[in-house]
Amino acid sequence: GIPMERVREVRGAEVAGGRNLDWEALADDGAGNLVIGDVGNNLSRRRELNLLVVPEPVPGAPATAPARSVRFSWPDQREFPDPEMRHDCEAIFRYRGRIHLMTKHRQDTRSSLWRAEIPASGDRAFLTQVGVLEARGMVTDAAGSPDGRWLAVLTYRLLWVFDLKGSPENPLSGPAHARLLQPPAAQWQLEGCAWADGQPLLLGSEEGGLFAVPLPEVLTSR
DSSP: OEEOEEOOOOOOOBOTTOOOSSOOEEEEOSSSEEEEEEOOOTTSOOSOEEEEEEEOOOTTOSBOSOOEEEEEOOTTOOSSSOTTOOOEEEEEEEETTEEEEEEEOSSSSEEEEEEEEOOSSSSBOEEEEEEEEEOSSOEEEEEEOTTSSEEEEEESSEEEEEEOTTOOSSTTSSOEEEEEEEOOGGGOOEEEEEEOTTSEEEEEETTSOEEEEEHHHHHHOO
8 A cells, every 4th residue: 555644734715605515526627717516416316516616716815706606417317316326426627628527436336437518608517428437446536637647536545547648538548557545544534636746646534634645656556
């Protein structure tokens, strides 16, 4: 497994005008905005979910500018709740200029990858399925590296890093590295990941911990 180094915590900003039903993930859209995924759906019974688009705040600012809410539904869901519980989501990321989402299944360890078309104006997004990953665990977040070379996909105990060289349409189709993680026992519920400057991965736990994992550790450790 990969050892994890704890780092300092930082202050956040209030999202102006953003209703929090079950926020689970965020990504940048490449145009100066953050996209916040109000996509938590533990029992797969929500008929509509939301993406909140908000200008990225200045570090240290107490609040953001007002958010725009963009609704969507899962195109393949026919029952509410879904008896197979395949329509929870905790992972969104930007790839090839589009926001992508990965589902979190409750009865198996697969994850469906969807591309979202978010309109410049209006309040409705449309999703297209791109691929499926056998994640060997429940997917809790995903993030693309700033240089566009790597995609990290996180589960509670496993970290995937996909090589995006060649920019394939399906970012899960390239070479992949999967490594077990070793968080402290009291910080076991890993649910967030992001890339910092210099390409260490930052992993956050539900219990409030924030940890750094250097990319070379992911690519070379066994």
